[in-house]
Amino acid sequence: MKQKVKSAQKLPEINLVGRKIGPLSAGEETHxxxxxxxxxxxxxxxQPMDEYTPAGLRKRVLAEGRSSDLKDLPECFYETLNHRIQILQSEDRFDEVKKMREALNSLIDMRIQKITRMATSPVSAKKLPPEEQFLVNHLSELIxxxxxxxDNLFEKIPEEEVGAHEERVRRAIREIVGDAANIQKQRIPSTDVHS
Known part of the structure; x- marks a missing residue:
């Protein structure tokens, strides 16, 4: 999974932990x-793309709020935000970190509501970041x-109640009739049957 970035300056080809990156010209976008x-x-x-700044996150929160469906997130969205916040913290830019966390919390709250609806619907989930797919899977299973x-609870209660009621009725009839199967043959007065 990759994220989109923009080169802040001319970048020659570099080797980063066995992977070649570049060359890139200043302002060129890559993944x-x-x-x-x-x-x-x-x-x-x-440089981070705009969506990984406090202003970019606020725009995403507004867009998410206007939509009844989940808006698409870039691949690696949460992981990229985590790295971005770590960088800001290492640079002592705590005001930006606070703004980003506030916007992120708002975004997460909105998305959780939509994800919960998605987890209860038979419609398959669209492509989600792995963190959200994990939540949908677990919510679906839990629900x-x-x-x-x-269902099991409500199926047992009526059967138990019906069975107990039937048994009470049978006992009452046996007390009146006795062991005889045919009430008419015993000539029990109707007043005894209906009392």
């Missing part, structure tokens, strides 16, 4: 792994098990 982006951003070679348990 690299989140951990690679974190390293290159710390060195000043790349399925909960419904199954309730």
């Amino acid at each position: 690299i792994r989140p951990w690679e982006a974190a390293i290159l951003e710390r060195r000043g070679f790349i 399925k098990n909960w419904k199954k348990r309730l």
Whole structure:
């Protein structure tokens, strides 16, 4: 899974843990792994895309709020945000970190509501980040098990109640009739039967 980044300056081809990155001209966009982006951003070679800034996150929150469906997130969205926040913390930019976390919490709250609806619907989930797919899978399983348990609970109660009621009625009839199967043959007065 890769994230989209933009080169902050001219970048010659470099070897990063056995992987070649570049060459890139200044301002050129490319896709690299989140951990690679974190390293290159710390060195000043790349810049995060707008969506990984406080303003970019606020835009995403507004867009998510306007939509009844889940909006698509970039691949590695949460992982990239994690790396971005770590970089900001290492640079003592705590005000930006606070703004990003507030926006991220708002976004997560909105998405959880939609994910919960998705987990209860028979419609298959669209492509989600792995963190959200994990949540959908677990919620779906949890809800399925909960419904199954309730179904079992409500199936047993009526059967038990009906069975107990039938047994009480049978006992009452046996007390009146005795062991004889045919009430008419015994000539029991109707007043005894209806009392």
